[in-house]
Amino acid sequence: MEQNFCQSCGMPLTDGVKGTNADGSINEDYCIYCYKDGKFTQDMTMEQMIEHCAQFTDEMNKQTGWNLTQEQAKEQMRKFFPNLKRWKE
Secondary structure, eight states: OOOOBOTTTOOBOOGGGEEEOTTSOEEEEEETTTEETTEESSOOOHHHHHHHHHTTHHHHHHHHOOOOOHHHHHHHHHHHGGGSTTTOO
16 A cells, blocks of 8 residues: 655655645645645745654654654655655745
């Protein structure tokens, strides 16, 4: 089964964390932390999102079995995020 990721922060998208559209329906592209009631929850640049997400590196390492430093995590996000719908140019 293909893993879907939030098209804003890159978090794995599972049913419990999907965002909501303006009509209350589930949004299949974004997580609840990034997208609620049809709007992004925070107005930020891609680099600001990377800085925000980097603070969760320890949690990400626990869930994935990785052992990334915050700087390594940021580098990976800088490569991955430009492919996400919110940040594509």
